[in-house]
Amino acid sequence: MSATRPTTGAPLPRLVATDLDGTLVRSDGAVSEYTATVLRRLDELDVPVIFVTGRPLRWTEVVFEHVGSHGLAIVSNGALVWDVAAGLARAERAMAPAETLAVADRLRAACPGTAYATETVAGFGMEPGFMRHVDDDEIPRAPLAELATQPLLKLLALHPELDPDEFLARADRAVGDTVTVTRSSTTALLEISAAGVTKASTLAQVAADLGVAAEEVIAFGDMPNDLPMLTWAGTSYAMADAHPQVTACAGNVAPGHDEDGVARVLAGVFGL
Template identity: 40%
Template sequence: MTTPAPLPRLVATDLDGTLLRPDGTVSERTRAALRAVEDAGVEVLFVTARPPRWLDGLADCVGGHGRVVCLGGAAVWDLATGTAEEVHGFEDDTLRTIVGDLRDAVQDVALALERHDGPTFDPWFPRGEPGLPDAVHAVPVERTLDPAAVRTGRPAPVGKLLAVRPGPGRSTRPGDVQRGDAGDADQEEFFATVRSVVGQRAHLAFSGAAGLAELLAPEVTKDSALARWCARLGIDAEDVWAFGDMPNDLAMLRWAGRGHAVADAHPDLLAGADVVVGSAEDDGVAATLEAALRSV
């Protein structure tokens, strides 16, 4: 019989498709498991592609520290104060060039800029997110990167550039994870074009939404953000467990001492993880933490 592993010092988990159920909620079982490991001295850190505005409903799940690594590693957000503790993103000049090159390469591409203090969408960007003011869709995104158009102050750095492929079957809403689309020929062609256009100026992250390319500055990744957080706490990688489901989680799982993929994860995660656990619908993260607590 294999002896269960002891508890880690930190648990880092993705949200959509990993910890959250298909309806975007956190089950009572998962809430209880997170509280229990924190009571046992383990820090729990959410590491997600979500922007800050999609995190408010999770404030009661982040423990005493109250922070979330969000925007794919571009920011560390303090839920209690509604402020960013860390911000990493694109240089404006680089981003202006990337946007122009994408316009030239993909006819009718829809773009969005995600800053920690709010988004800007092309007027024709798919409108699947409720509650956003019309003003965020007012002008093409490059207008907000034009220094002459900035009347007062300097805008917050852009943490993420979103590009939506033209045509049907697009999804940009929180929690709309469609794993089968990773192998879709049209999507792969779109992703290949985007990669070719941006080159080394950005890297493409895939978190599961159909037809959506998520571009981050070269140094912005989930694993680098997690490594900075752990260094701040004096925690080594070998004392970290990470959980994920999509290719943008893979480097984080490889960096951690023990990387877990949920059962219905992308094939790249299933191949690269140390352990495969139950799906989000089956509370796989919670079951893993419960088993670890029983072994203490």
């Protein structure tokens, strides 16, 4: 496996897709000046860089200055495509309230003690049993039935005791046939989207709109929610400290996120 251009003489990628946390963004939450410079160079070369993240919109906006003139971001694991320049949603792939509540009931029956939170374009809500949050006093707390009265971009499920991978496995058995269940946290926190909604399925739609094929995409990620995207893209990189499943799936390994791994690979691939 390599952290440089995968195949000598191969055509250059026409689109870059990168996860944020644990991938493009450093541990301190910043995008380094080196990485920002590489992204600007790619924008000058007319190569779109699309942020493809599990983050909700409100946590992605802080890095929008780095998406360049193309200005697209895929957030909430593919449930929302955001046009940064226009400041509006280009596509939403949400779960209906009845579907959300049915899935939550099945998962809570399979994993007693599960608590939920909800993500919409408008914001975030939590059940009383959900983890405390940095903006706790400003976030609505109520039973899920009161929070899920409109279509959700993402349902978050938290278990206080289960191992994260075990929680994911149980959830897949309980509800995985009706929705998409994944995770990106080191805690037992699951991210649930409508059936068929993944980073890959939404990225494929965006790429098609841009006239870009899967084999022309280079993608970077580090956690299980990146697996569909890394499998779909023609060239894929796991970060050096990625989840073992991601490392096994990706075709290549990049330096870690605190070493500007994404930018260093891209600089090598594009000869920057």
